[in-house]
Amino acid sequence: MAAPKMSVGKPTADRLPCNTTSFQKKSRSKLVSIPGTRPSIQNGQLIVSTGVTSLDYVIGGGLAVGTLLLIEEDRYDSYSRMLLKYFLAEGVVCGHELYVASALDHPNDILQELPAPILDDIASPKTEDQAKSCDPESQDAMKIAWRYQHLPKVQTALASSSRFGHYYDVSKTMDPEICQAARCHGFYLPEHSTAVTSPTATTPGQSPMPETYSSLLNNLQEVIHREGFDGTVPQTKSRNILRIGLHSLGSALWDDDLCCRENPSHGHALTTFLYGLRAMLRSSLSVAVVTVPSHLIQNRALMGNITRLCDTAIALESFRGSERETNPLYKDYHGLLDVRQLPYLNCLVCDLPDNKDLAFKLKRKQFSIERLHLPPDLSETVSRVSRGELTGTAILGSSGCGSGSTGNRHLDF
Amino acid sequence: MFAELNSILNTSPDSFKPGEFILVSDKHTDASFLIHHFLSFYLRAGCKVCFLGLVQSFSHYSAISQRLGVSLTQAREKGQLVFLEGLKESLGVLLQGEASKGTRTMDFLRDPSSGLRGLYDFVRDNVRGAVGGAEEWGPPVLLVDDLSVVLSLGVSVGAALDFSHYCRATVCSELQGSMVMLVRCEAEEEEESDDEGSERLLRGLIHQCSLTLQVQGLPTGYCRDIHGQVEVCWRGQCDKQQAQKKLFQYKVHDKGASFFARGMSSAVL
Numbered sequence: 001m002a003a004p005k006m007s008v009g010k011p012t013a014d015r016l017p018c019n020t021t022s023f024q025k026k027s028r029s030k031l032v033s034i035p036g037t038r039p040s041i042q043n044g045q046l047i048v049s050t051g052v053t054s055l056d057y058v059i060g061g062g063l064a065v066g067t068l069l070l071i072e073e074d075r076y077d078s079y080s081r082m083l084l085k086y087f088l089a090e091g092v093v094c095g096h097e098l099y100v101a102s103a104l105d106h107p108n109d110i111l112q113e114l115p116a117p118i119l120d121d122i123a124s125p126k127t128e129d130q131a132k133s134c135d136p137e138s139q140d141a142m143k144i145a146w147r148y149q150h151l152p153k154v155q156t157a158l159a160s161s162s163r164f165g166h167y168y169d170v171s172k173t174m175d176p177e178i179c180q181a182a183r184c185h186g187f188y189l190p191e192h193s194t195a196v197t198s199p200t201a202t203t204p205g206q207s208p209m210p211e212t213y214s215s216l217l218n219n220l221q222e223v224i225h226r227e228g229f230d231g232t233v234p235q236t237k238s239r240n241i242l243r244i245g246l247h248s249l250g251s252a253l254w255d256d257d258l259c260c261r262e263n264p265s266h267g268h269a270l271t272t273f274l275y276g277l278r279a280m281l282r283s284s285l286s287v288a289v290v291t292v293p294s295h296l297i298q299n300r301a302l303m304g305n306i307t308r309l310c311d312t313a314i315a316l317e318s319f320r321g322s323e324r325e326t327n328p329l330y331k332d333y334h335g336l337l338d339v340r341q342l343p344y345l346n347c348l349v350c351d352l353p354d355n356k357d358l359a360f361k362l363k364r365k366q367f368s369i370e371r372l373h374l375p376p377d378l379s380e381t382v383s384r385v386s387r388g389e390l391t392g393t394a395i396l397g398s399s400g401c402g403s404g405s406t407g408n409r410h411l412d413f
Numbered sequence: 414m415f416a417e418l419n420s421i422l423n424t425s426p427d428s429f430k431p432g433e434f435i436l437v438s439d440k441h442t443d444a445s446f447l448i449h450h451f452l453s454f455y456l457r458a459g460c461k462v463c464f465l466g467l468v469q470s471f472s473h474y475s476a477i478s479q480r481l482g483v484s485l486t487q488a489r490e491k492g493q494l495v496f497l498e499g500l501k502e503s504l505g506v507l508l509q510g511e512a513s514k515g516t517r518t519m520d521f522l523r524d525p526s527s528g529l530r531g532l533y534d535f536v537r538d539n540v541r542g543a544v545g546g547a548e549e550w551g552p553p554v555l556l557v558d559d560l561s562v563v564l565s566l567g568v569s570v571g572a573a574l575d576f577s578h579y580c581r582a583t584v585c586s587e588l589q590g591s592m593v594m595l596v597r598c599e600a601e602e603e604e605e606s607d608d609e610g611s612e613r614l615l616r617g618l619i620h621q622c623s624l625t626l627q628v629q630g631l632p633t634g635y636c637r638d639i640h641g642q643v644e645v646c647w648r649g650q651c652d653k654q655q656a657q658k659k660l661f662q663y664k665v666h667d668k669g670a671s672f673f674a675r676g677m678s679s680a681v682l
Contacts (some may be wrong), residue, residue, distance in 0.1 A: 208525055208567045209507070221508055268567035272522065275566060276507040279500035282470045301610075304599030305565035309468075346476035348446050349665040352637055 034239050034285075036094025037065065038164055043347040048094070048241060048287055051086030053165035054369040058339060058358065059312050060351050062164070063289075065241060066281050067343060068274070070307065072294035072315035074335060077248065079316050080291045082170070082362060084245050087289045089114040089174060091243035092182040093166050099185045099223060099244045099286075101216055103253035107186030110247070111179060115168035118365060169365050185223050187216060189254065210266055212255045213273040220244065221280060229284045242286035249273070250292045250306075259296035267302060274309040311343035316360070333359040337369055414453045414481060417672040421645060421661065422624075426458035431552055431589040434581055436622040438596045438615055442641050444628035446665050448558045449474070451593045453483040456493065460590070461550035463539045465532070465557045467499035480668050493550055495539040525567030529576035536580055540588065553590035555580055560618075561597045564610045574617045581621060594618065623648050631662070638680035640664050643672065 040047045040061045047062035050069070056062045063069055073080040091098050092114065100107035192215050209217075224230050229242045250258045250270045257264045274290075281288055294315065297303050307313045318335035319325045337358045342350050359372040419425055437447045452474065455462050466474060474496075475485040488494035502519045517531040540553040563573055577594065584590045596618060598611045619625055627644045639662050647657045661672045673679075 208522075214507070218508055221504070268525065268565065271565040272507070272567065275500075275503060275522075275562070279504045279507075282500055283504075301599050308597060308599075309562070309565065344443065344445070346473050347667065348449065348477055348480070348670070349640075349667060352640075356635055 034241055036090075036096055036164075037241060038062075040064065042351050043345070045345055048096075048243075049090050049165040050083070050289070051088075051090030051166070051168070052083065052367045052369075053167070054360075054367065055083070055314075056165055058337070058353065058369055059314070060342060063287050063312065064343070064345055065285060065287050066283075067287060067311035067345065068278060068281055069287075069289045070310035070313040070340075071289065071291045072303075072313070072340070073248070073291050074316040074318035075295055075321065076318070077291070077293070078320070079318055079335060079360070079362065081247070082367070083316075084247060084289060084291060085110070085114050086168060086367065087243065088245050089117065089168055090166060091241075092174065092179055093117050094241075095182065096241045096243050097183045097185070097227060097229075099187070099220065099242055100247070101187035101189075101220075101245070102247040103189035103212075103251070104248060106188050107184070110245075111184055111186075112173065112176070114174040114179060115170045116172040116174045117178075118167045118169055167365055170362070171364055183227075185227075187219050189216075192216075192219070208266070208268045208272045209276075210255045210269055213269055216246075217273060217276050217280070220277075224280065224284045224286065229286050231283050231285060239285055242284070244286055244288035246288065246290045248293055249290055250297070258302065259293055262298045264299075264302075267299075271302075271305050271309055274306065278309060278311075307341055310341070311345070313340040314338065315340055330359070333361045333370075333372070335360055336372070414457060414483075415450050415669050415672070418447075418450055418670070419454070421659070421672060424454075426454060429458065429591070431591065432585045433591045433624060434585055434622040435591065435593045436596065436618050436625045437593065437628070438598060438618075438625065439628040440598050440630070442628055442630045444595060444597070444626070445558060446670055447626060447628070448556065448593070448595050449477050449481060450670070452485075452556055453478055453481040455554045455556075455591070456483045456485075456488055459493075459551045460554045461493055461495075461540075461552075462488070462554045462556060463495045463497075463536060465497045465499065465536070465555075467497075467557070467562050468559060470500055471496055471498050497535060521563060521568050521572075522566060526569070528572035529563065529568060533576055533579050537583055540584055540590065553584060553588050555584045555590070555592045557592075557594045559595035559597055561595075561611050561614060564614060570610050570613045570617070573614055574621075577618060577621060594622075628663075638664060639678050642675070 034046075037046050037048050039045065042060065046065045048065060049056050049062050050059070059069075071080045071083055088098055088100065088111065098111070100110055102110060189212060193212065224242065225233075227242065228237060229240070248254075250256055252260055256266055256269050258266065258270055270292075277288060277290075280286075290310070292306065294303055294306075315338040316335055317338070319327075319330055319333070320335075324330050337360045339353065339356065339358070342352070344350050355371050357372040358369050360367065360369045414426070424430070435451070437444050437451075452462065452464065456478075464474075471485070478485050485494060485496070489496060497518065499519065503522050506519050506522045518535045520527060520531040521529055536555060540555060560573060560577070564570065581592060584592050596611065596615050598615055625644075625646045625648070627646070628641055629644075630641045631639060632642075642660060642662045645659045645661070660675060662675055662678060663670050663672045664678065
């Protein structure tokens with residue numbers, strides 16, 4: 001174990017360059033200042049935003065650097081994909097590096113679909129000086145509106161914003177120039193599976209991880225090492241965060257039959273991969289979001305194992321396509337959100353939420369997560385009718401030609 | 414070290430029973446705060462501790478132990494603590510696993526059917542060193558956090574039970590030391606068609622141990638002020654006739670945990 005000497009209790013600044021294996025937050029030492037991150041209020045951990053400010057609040061302020069967020073997908077993978085895009089868009093806005101792995105869509109396609117950030121229209125004085133000094137002709141151009149010459153120009157470029165979370169407009173996609181300014185690494189499985197040669201001398205039955213996961217793990221380690229996110233190696237250039245987005249792990253496209261059978265032959269493939277991913281995250285300046293189609297996994301115990309190997313876990317259940325979509329009780333929301341697990345990192349207790357019934361709604365400019373509250377019963381007859389209607393439709397739907405529904409309170413002759 | 418738990422268990426760092434196998438288990442909650450308690454307890458008692466940290470990094474335990482008043486880095490430097498960082502060792506095995514590189518401790522990642530032999534060898538080498546060593550540490554202690562993760566990585570229940578049996582024979586019987594293991598279960602209400610791995614592991618370990626602490630969430634649901642309940646069960650020893658059971662509720666704070674009888678939470682009174 002090559003752990004360099006760590007400072008026992010003294011916040012000496014000269015130890016910082018070799019403070020490598022445990023960049024994960026000692027509350028007494030000087031903080032590394034990386035754009036887009038801030039120390040957590042609860043325990044001083046370095047956290048980043050997920051891109052959705054309401055989700056940040058629900059999981060305790062944000063995602064801690066070095067941890068893994070598991071999103072259990074909803075049935076049509078619409079909202080979980082949206083959350084992944086928010087996460088990547090936040091990385092672009094903050095200037096972090098991105099790593100996207102997918103077996104279904106090419107990572108470039110995912111990156112082109114990122115939502116556009118809603119930028120402030122307040123100009124910084126820096127751009128104003130630059131405008132005055134380097135384009136004199138634009139000043140001459142304002143002949144009619146000369147009164148407004150001295151006002152600062154509207155800033156359209158993406159300045160380094162010091163705000164923690166941002167808002168995005170899902171009806172527009174991100175400007176390609178902004179997107180290209182960020183460094184992105186992609187892992188598209190069909191490209192990699194042809195390039196990888198057969199494993200050397202190990203029979204496939206022995207190793208618990210199929211080739212797909214091990215090539216992903218190797219590629220990720222190579223990127224981390226090459227781009228300088230590795231915490232164990234002292235770095236000279238300024239630090240940055242690597243945001244890792246892994247789409248739909250555990251699905252059949254990753255050569256994993258976890259979602260196909262009740263007793264999968266590679267039952268431990270995904271858990272072994274997550275263990276290796278956890279090891280990699282703990283020793284590097286990166287944060288990962290993984291989506292898993294948990295509604296396809298039939299063995300609930302396996303899902304429990306997967307959840308315990310991740311740090312933060314949330315599950316999405318959308319109402320689309322189910323009978324709850326037309327239920328008047330849920331008309332304000334798009335689905336339910338369940339926080340399955342919150343991590344205890346470097347502390348005995350985390351800030352537990354006081355309410356676990358949460359519902360989400362995707363609005364144009366905000367993904368809002370709220371406490372699920374039922375509309376108030378205004379009067380007795382109103383509530384009775386609505387309940388009677390619900391039970392009535394349910395019974396009629398099942399029996400087909402019921403002459404009188406048994407749940408009907410009103411006596412009809 | 415939690416003072417209330419010490420009084421419940423009738424132990425203190427100055428006087429504790431040798432040769433104990435303590436099993437900590439949880440269902441739908443996280444009992445790792447008890448592992449931190451035992452770690453700081455045995456370090457304060459001056460024992461030589463061998464810690465298998467398979468799920469978290471060293472800095473995590475170090476930061477929490479700092480709050481409980483024990484410095485893990487100092488203990489490691491002095492030789493009182495031997496810490497196996499499972500995560501760090503695993504990377505060398507999982508990435509393009511070369512058989513020659515590194516120790517064989519985490520070999521079960523490369524080949525789960527081979528069992529936990531490498532892990533047991535690590536334990537045996539580091540626990541025996543205490544007996545003939547230069548420093549006078551107390552009886553050796555083995556702490557495992559947590560054993561059920563090897564089940565998720567493909568190791569069979571039988572191999573895990575063999576490992577705990579071998580460790581118990583070495584640490585508890587031969588060297589008169591103590592052992593603390595954490596097992597995390599995922600209990601479902603209905604019976605699984607194939608006997609669920611962690612349940613079998615738990616049953617096997619309960620049979621082997623002398624003291625169990627079973628941590629669960631509250632049966633009535635989620636509560637912010639009471640984090641769960643702990644059932645302490647002393648298994649019948651030769652001098653006692655029957656097993657003794659006690660039930661407490663607990664709440665975890667920043668610097669410790671408080672235990673109270675059912676219904677006596679300060680939030681309720």
